[in-house]
Amino acid sequence: MPQTLFEKVWSQHAVRQLPTGQTQLYIGLHLVHEVTSPQAFDMLRLRGWRVRAPHRTFATVDHIVPTASQARPFADLMAEQMAQSLERNCRDHNIPLFDLASGRQGIVHVIGPELGLTQPGMTIACGDSHTSTHGAFGALAFGIGTSQVRDVLASQCMAMTPVKVRRIEVRGLLAPGVYAKDVVLTIIQRLGIEGGVGYAYEYAGDTISRMSMDERMTICNMSIEGGARFGYVNPDDVTADYLEGRPYAPTAAEFPAARARWKALASDAGAVYDDVFSLDASTISPTVTWGTNPGQSVGVADRLPGSADVDSLAFMGLSPNQPIAGTKIDVAFIGSCTNGRLSDLREAARVIAGRKVAPGVRALVVPGSQAVRAAAESEGLHEIFRSAGFDWRDAGCSMCLAMNPDRLHGREICASSSNRNFKGRQGSPTGRTLLMSPAMVAAAAIQGAVVDVRTMLGVMA
Amino acid sequence: MTDSRIITVVGRGVVLRGPDIDTDRIIPARFLKTVTFNGLEQNVFADDRQALKAAGERHPFDRPEFSGASVLLVNKNFGCGSSREHAPQALWRWGIRAVIAESFAEIFASNSLMLGLPCLSVTEHDMQDMMKLVDADPAVGISVDIAQDGITIGAHSWPTTIPAHTKDALTSGHWDGAALLLDRYDEVEATASRLPY
Numbered sequence: 001m002p003q004t005l006f007e008k009v010w011s012q013h014a015v016r017q018l019p020t021g022q023t024q025l026y027i028g029l030h031l032v033h034e035v036t037s038p039q040a041f042d043m044l045r046l047r048g049w050r051v052r053a054p055h056r057t058f059a060t061v062d063h064i065v066p067t068a069s070q071a072r073p074f075a076d077l078m079a080e081q082m083a084q085s086l087e088r089n090c091r092d093h094n095i096p097l098f099d100l101a102s103g104r105q106g107i108v109h110v111i112g113p114e115l116g117l118t119q120p121g122m123t124i125a126c127g128d129s130h131t132s133t134h135g136a137f138g139a140l141a142f143g144i145g146t147s148q149v150r151d152v153l154a155s156q157c158m159a160m161t162p163v164k165v166r167r168i169e170v171r172g173l174l175a176p177g178v179y180a181k182d183v184v185l186t187i188i189q190r191l192g193i194e195g196g197v198g199y200a201y202e203y204a205g206d207t208i209s210r211m212s213m214d215e216r217m218t219i220c221n222m223s224i225e226g227g228a229r230f231g232y233v234n235p236d237d238v239t240a241d242y243l244e245g246r247p248y249a250p251t252a253a254e255f256p257a258a259r260a261r262w263k264a265l266a267s268d269a270g271a272v273y274d275d276v277f278s279l280d281a282s283t284i285s286p287t288v289t290w291g292t293n294p295g296q297s298v299g300v301a302d303r304l305p306g307s308a309d310v311d312s313l314a315f316m317g318l319s320p321n322q323p324i325a326g327t328k329i330d331v332a333f334i335g336s337c338t339n340g341r342l343s344d345l346r347e348a349a350r351v352i353a354g355r356k357v358a359p360g361v362r363a364l365v366v367p368g369s370q371a372v373r374a375a376a377e378s379e380g381l382h383e384i385f386r387s388a389g390f391d392w393r394d395a396g397c398s399m400c401l402a403m404n405p406d407r408l409h410g411r412e413i414c415a416s417s418s419n420r421n422f423k424g425r426q427g428s429p430t431g432r433t434l435l436m437s438p439a440m441v442a443a444a445a446i447q448g449a450v451v452d453v454r455t456m457l458g459v460m461a
Numbered sequence: 462m463t464d465s466r467i468i469t470v471v472g473r474g475v476v477l478r479g480p481d482i483d484t485d486r487i488i489p490a491r492f493l494k495t496v497t498f499n500g501l502e503q504n505v506f507a508d509d510r511q512a513l514k515a516a517g518e519r520h521p522f523d524r525p526e527f528s529g530a531s532v533l534l535v536n537k538n539f540g541c542g543s544s545r546e547h548a549p550q551a552l553w554r555w556g557i558r559a560v561i562a563e564s565f566a567e568i569f570a571s572n573s574l575m576l577g578l579p580c581l582s583v584t585e586h587d588m589q590d591m592m593k594l595v596d597a598d599p600a601v602g603i604s605v606d607i608a609q610d611g612i613t614i615g616a617h618s619w620p621t622t623i624p625a626h627t628k629d630a631l632t633s634g635h636w637d638g639a640a641l642l643l644d645r646y647d648e649v650e651a652t653a654s655r656l657p658y
Contacts, residue, residue: 020633
């Protein structure tokens, strides 16, 4: 009987049915960071348990790290304590830690794929909702809470209930200046921020097939913003080509067999889906959020809905039916697990080259990892950003959630390549976030206001 | 051994209106900069409470008539966003022992179960009625019956829904499932050994 990738990977990792009716699911890869793990390690100690599979567990420090100066001890003593706590826990339990000195540190959802830890057919858990990112490789990857981190540390298993699968078919060519970010914001706008609850999203169609792994990761990353705990893309040669030669990927001798095995995991023709949603890529334009959740977005040339939510509008200081273009910004942020990869920085640099950040705008680029930063520097991207007036920072989560010193002040408005525009998300309780692609953030930084990036790329708008 | 079964929750209610209340609102990220969960209750809804205070109003969690409440009544998609367990932890430490909503975000609901915090759903229409009743009489007694799928407020009752496994885990006392996952570990090792990676 034809199966979806979800069904194939799930059944391969199902240990048994628990008395509660849930499935005991084996976790192939557990990624750990400093914010959601200290309490889990404490609970482990309290119960006298050990980490069951340290060879399937990897850690990094990303959420709290400063990006302007990473000298230890950190100026923020609480951040320093969290880093030390992770270091001690990893040491005590023999868990590899990609720390600031490793050259491999970065946002957990950037370094997993980059190091080849993330592979097709795995079950991947991490105490972070954007773990869905790793689904881009055809893995079942999902966010968990701290007590579940404890369970995975102790047993390498989770108690889970299978979800339904919605196939999201995206067909057609994206116009120049339109990116994966615009596709996923459009999907969330159409299906709603609660539409994915109880589903895994399988992203398919020729538009997705043509996408690079970076782009697929952007799409899968934001599945959770549509309510879906899992998002995935079926593995193909693009997936395997990306992984070939990476540090933790199968060796050259093993690789041909791995490639064949991975491709066989793709959903079978004739697999039955619980729902199918189709989207014509050619209708998508650069997309900007206007509200306080990621489903509240419009095309850059459009006006806010007349029926826009009153509470969101009041918070944002925007009016129904007003154009989104021209909205003044104070801060421009390029980075995050959604859009902090090399191709994101390249697209932003293309817009910025030879231009200057508008007076009064604070602009920063925070690469997703130390490796992304090094690669960008070897291409000279940092010079483009710096000469335009951007701050070129060290790797971390930074202003996506402002657990480090990078944050909004007062009611500042930020054009942001991150994933959440929730009230207070970027560190100021009254700060405002406009989500968009990195190229659109770059354009807004130059203009000092939301603008259609296509007018700056020399393509039709 | 203590009895971990959670079959009913009895107490007073607190009404919090609005759809899509995300976990950044329940507990803003800056309060996650800690290595324990202790004290999170002090900052539950910190920004929303401060914003209302600045406007000369009071958040339900600051209103004296709701002080001591243990049943939280909310609207749809409660707990969307981040996977931070700090959100249900903060609510639980504030004194919440059951959350009744039109619907829940998935990770929030699964984190809540890990703490033994029941999340039960009711229809939008029923929630409107319940909120009106509790707003009109905050002292009214509420009884949430997890085993029987119902909630009673004063003289009125409504049906609730809860996923079968959640109900089973709460009423059997197996909501802290770590021990179950370590049981019969030879089966886990057999599964792991069959994996191609």
